[in-house]
Amino acid sequence: MNALNPRIRVVWVVRSLIGALVLGGAAGGIAVYRSASLTIPVGLTALFVGLGIGHAVLRYRSWQYVVGDDALYLERGVLTQVRTEVPLVRIQHVDSRRSAVERLVGLASTVVYTAGSRGADVTIPGLTPDDASDLRQRLKGLAIDADGEDAV
Amino acid sequence: MKLAPLSVPYRALQKAGRLAISLVFLGSVGTEIGLSRTLVIVGVGGAIALALGYEFVYYQRYQYTFTDDTFDIRSGVLSRREREIPYGRIQNVDISRNVVQRLLGLSAIDIETAGGGSTEAAIRYVTAEAATTIQNEIRNRKRGDDRRGTVNAASTTTDTVAGDDNPTAESDDSEVAATAAAGSAEPDDELLFEISPGELALAGVLSFDPRVPGLLFAVFTGSIPFISPVVPEPDAVATTGLDPTIVLFAMGVVVLVGLVVLSWVVGAVSAVVNYWGFRLTRSETELRYERGLLQRYSGTIPFAKIQTLTITDNPLKRRAGYATLAVETAGYAPGQANDRGSEAAVPIASRDRIKRLAAEIDGCEEGSFDHPPKRIRRRYLARYLLALAGLTGLLYAGSVSVTGLADLPWYLPLAGVVIAPIAAHYKWLHRGYRLGADHFVTRNGVWNRETKRVAYHRLQTVIDSRTIFQRRWRVATVIADTAGSLSLLGNDAAAVDIETDDAIALRDDLRDRLQESLAERRQERAAGSSTQIIEGPADELSAVEEAESVDDDSETAAVNDEELSTLDDDEISAVDDDEISTVDNEGPAAAGKEEPVAIDDDETAATDDDETTAGDNSETQPAENGSTDE
Numbered sequence: 001m002n003a004l005n006p007r008i009r010v011v012w013v014v015r016s017l018i019g020a021l022v023l024g025g026a027a028g029g030i031a032v033y034r035s036a037s038l039t040i041p042v043g044l045t046a047l048f049v050g051l052g053i054g055h056a057v058l059r060y061r062s063w064q065y066v067v068g069d070d071a072l073y074l075e076r077g078v079l080t081q082v083r084t085e086v087p088l089v090r091i092q093h094v095d096s097r098r099s100a101v102e103r104l105v106g107l108a109s110t111v112v113y114t115a116g117s118r119g120a121d122v123t124i125p126g127l128t129p130d131d132a133s134d135l136r137q138r139l140k141g142l143a144i145d146a147d148g149e150d151a152v
Numbered sequence: 153m154k155l156a157p158l159s160v161p162y163r164a165l166q167k168a169g170r171l172a173i174s175l176v177f178l179g180s181v182g183t184e185i186g187l188s189r190t191l192v193i194v195g196v197g198g199a200i201a202l203a204l205g206y207e208f209v210y211y212q213r214y215q216y217t218f219t220d221d222t223f224d225i226r227s228g229v230l231s232r233r234e235r236e237i238p239y240g241r242i243q244n245v246d247i248s249r250n251v252v253q254r255l256l257g258l259s260a261i262d263i264e265t266a267g268g269g270s271t272e273a274a275i276r277y278v279t280a281e282a283a284t285t286i287q288n289e290i291r292n293r294k295r296g297d298d299r300r301g302t303v304n305a306a307s308t309t310t311d312t313v314a315g316d317d318n319p320t321a322e323s324d325d326s327e328v329a330a331t332a333a334a335g336s337a338e339p340d341d342e343l344l345f346e347i348s349p350g351e352l353a354l355a356g357v358l359s360f361d362p363r364v365p366g367l368l369f370a371v372f373t374g375s376i377p378f379i380s381p382v383v384p385e386p387d388a389v390a391t392t393g394l395d396p397t398i399v400l401f402a403m404g405v406v407v408l409v410g411l412v413v414l415s416w417v418v419g420a421v422s423a424v425v426n427y428w429g430f431r432l433t434r435s436e437t438e439l440r441y442e443r444g445l446l447q448r449y450s451g452t453i454p455f456a457k458i459q460t461l462t463i464t465d466n467p468l469k470r471r472a473g474y475a476t477l478a479v480e481t482a483g484y485a486p487g488q489a490n491d492r493g494s495e496a497a498v499p500i501a502s503r504d505r506i507k508r509l510a511a512e513i514d515g516c517e518e519g520s521f522d523h524p525p526k527r528i529r530r531r532y533l534a535r536y537l538l539a540l541a542g543l544t545g546l547l548y549a550g551s552v553s554v555t556g557l558a559d560l561p562w563y564l565p566l567a568g569v570v571i572a573p574i575a576a577h578y579k580w581l582h583r584g585y586r587l588g589a590d591h592f593v594t595r596n597g598v599w600n601r602e603t604k605r606v607a608y609h610r611l612q613t614v615i616d617s618r619t620i621f622q623r624r625w626r627v628a629t630v631i632a633d634t635a636g637s638l639s640l641l642g643n644d645a646a647a648v649d650i651e652t653d654d655a656i657a658l659r660d661d662l663r664d665r666l667q668e669s670l671a672e673r674r675q676e677r678a679a680g681s682s683t684q685i686i687e688g689p690a691d692e693l694s695a696v697e698e699a700e701s702v703d704d705d706s707e708t709a710a711v712n713d714e715e716l717s718t719l720d721d722d723e724i725s726a727v728d729d730d731e732i733s734t735v736d737n738e739g740p741a742a743a744g745k746e747e748p749v750a751i752d753d754d755e756t757a758a759t760d761d762d763e764t765t766a767g768d769n770s771e772t773q774p775a776e777n778g779s780t781d782e
Contacts, residue, residue: 070667082617085663089670090612114612115635122613 008126016052159277246451259283359419521584585647628655
């Protein structure tokens with residue numbers, strides 16, 4: 001099983017920070033408007049930041065993936081643990097992409113598409129750009145090898 | 153070939169109608185700000201003229217042709233578009249005609265392919281005859297493709313894996329056969345199902361449209377000022393000497409009853425209109441349905457594209473011995489976006505008929521279900537009780553805080569405490585899954601009991617998830633994702649709340665069976681056509697090619713000739729599934745095991761894995777290989 005790149009935690013923490021700041025800002029705005037004390041908004045923001053960091057750490061620990069002989073296998077989730085198995089024959093196409101935050105820390109994601117409705121967007125985050133494009137190439141190769149079926 | 157000439161004025165009026173409505177609206181606003189009436193009239197006239205001109209050019213430009221292996225459409229006035237749709241990729245062809253179109257002799261055709269949420273090609277208005285011709289032509293050409301496969305298969309039964317020496321010559325022959333078949337217009341369809349007047353009436357009676365209350369709510373919240381005069385003012389009520397809360401309560405009851413009756417009437421009418429004259433027929437390779445009173449739908453569903461069958465019933469239907477059947481394909485559900493989203497749904501019929509029909513379509517056998525562990529009933533009970541407690545608390549809070557609601561019977565939901573254990577028990581009882589010979593079958597639902605059947609080779613992704621609560625109860629959910637259109641609503645076949653160990657085993661099992669059935673299908677094709685396929689439908693026949701993996705080869709070698717010859721029959725035809733299932737049982741046996749599949753699957757998987765690891769190591773990354781099972 002492969003773990004993600006540890007730096008993905010930074011991405012997740014930054015994302016939750018943004019969320020926490022927006023929430024905290026809104027709460028702070030209300031507090032200022034009603035001229036109440038700022039302790040509650042600050043406390044809330046701190047709580048969310050703490051939760052976000054904790055979640056990111058646990059999420060990183062729970063994330064694992066492996067490209068098997070005939071399937072891509074992923075395991076993830078903090079509150080709800082999800083294990084997904086994507087048969088290589090079913091892969092329609094593979095993307096690798098980089099969001100702004102990901103670019104900041106030099107990471108990329110690989111997205112695997114199937115014709116299925118739920119597995120339609122299996123995303124593997126936290127890869128170095130090289131790894132991401134390697135993975136994309138490899139999955140593409142395996143998918144072509146395994147082809148012979150309609151992917152539906 | 154071109155569209156029907158009448159489609160020009162029809163489309164133009166359709167388009168101009170929309171334009172005119174917005175113009176009239178503009179005009180009604182415009183007259184107030186000083187636009188003259190004539191200007192509006194000129195505008196509407198201009199819109200119609202413009203639309204006519206545009207549609208004429210559209211008609212001139214629109215061209216569809218049947219080539220040897222694709223259906224081509226060239227269209228577009230300003231931006232031009234050329235499409236080639238391979239016959240093998242076409243999921244279904246649907247014809248629909250509403251009342252006006254029927255009067256004008258026009259038909260709309262929708263051609264669906266898998267993938268994407270929209271119709272691949274919408275041919276807007278050909279003549280009725282042309283529509284049937286297109287439908288038959290596509291069917292015949294598809295069948296031509298399939299038959300090419302089967303002809304090859306038949307002719308190579310003797311030398312099976314050894315391969316056919318001259319596939320080119322053979323497919324040339326069958327090409328001729330196919331075109332000959334294409335010439336004969338009406339194929340011999342076997343009637344599978346025809347709705348009886350009694351069933352149609354029952355379907356109407358049992359249909360309740362749950363969207364009506366929501367719709368009315370949306371409409372009425374937008375027009376509060378409109379209904380507020382109807383709601384009696386507290387002062388006015390006070391003069392009559394009645395208690396305002398009682399009046400309010402009575403009005404609420406009236407509104408509620410009215411809503412229910414209205415929803416039911418709307419549901420009944422739409423069901424009758426939708427399913428009027430419902431017929432399901434089968435030809436060699438596909439299902440064909442017809443239905444509809446005002447708008448007539450007819451469509452085809454190739455057997456090879458069927459994803460999931462769903463049989464639904466509820467206690468009332470079960471008592472009366474009725475059930476509902478839905479067939480899902482990977483295409484987008486046409487003309488039914490507002491309906492139940494299924495291609496061909498038998499609204500209601502006696503359970504026996506449904507069972508026979510379903511078996512005829514997918515060849516899945518009946519059997520018993522594995523239930524979740526009994527302890528899980530306590531969880532369901534706790535969940536129901538929590539929900540009841542929450543509702544009661546909410547009502548209580550309301551009755552305390554809002555003065556007008558002081559007399560509210562907030563304790564009413566507590567009556568549900570009596571029902572909760574029963575519901576919990578039935579929830580457990582209805583839940584279950586079964587690994588059939590060729591199908592994964594799941595059942596869920598307290599009131600509406602849904603049985604879903606997915607053929608192993610239709611599985612897409614297998615997902616096994618456990619929420620934090622499920623982990624406390626040591627259970628997990630396994631979801632078998634397919635490309636079905638209903639699944640977009642999250643209605644996949646799911647084995648919910650089964651033991652964690654069972655879940656892991658089930659996931660592995662499903663993966664192995666998917667691979668097995670794919671390998672089987674590959675063999676069939678390998679037996680039928682050798683490495684170079686001339687022009688089979690890409691999805692059914694392609695790519696047995698260079699990429700046969702090591703483990704496939706070993707399996708091919710293991711399976712002997714007789715088995716292959718039983719398989720040569722058209723794999724699509726569902727009736728033959730018995731044969732396929734015998735092969736399914738022998739597959740593992742050939743690998744040296746004697747027990748039935750269900751038991752020794754793990755072991756087979758293990759040996760398979762070993763083989764592949766041994767064979768594959770050189771090519772794939774050694775570090776990760778075979779560690780999928782952790």
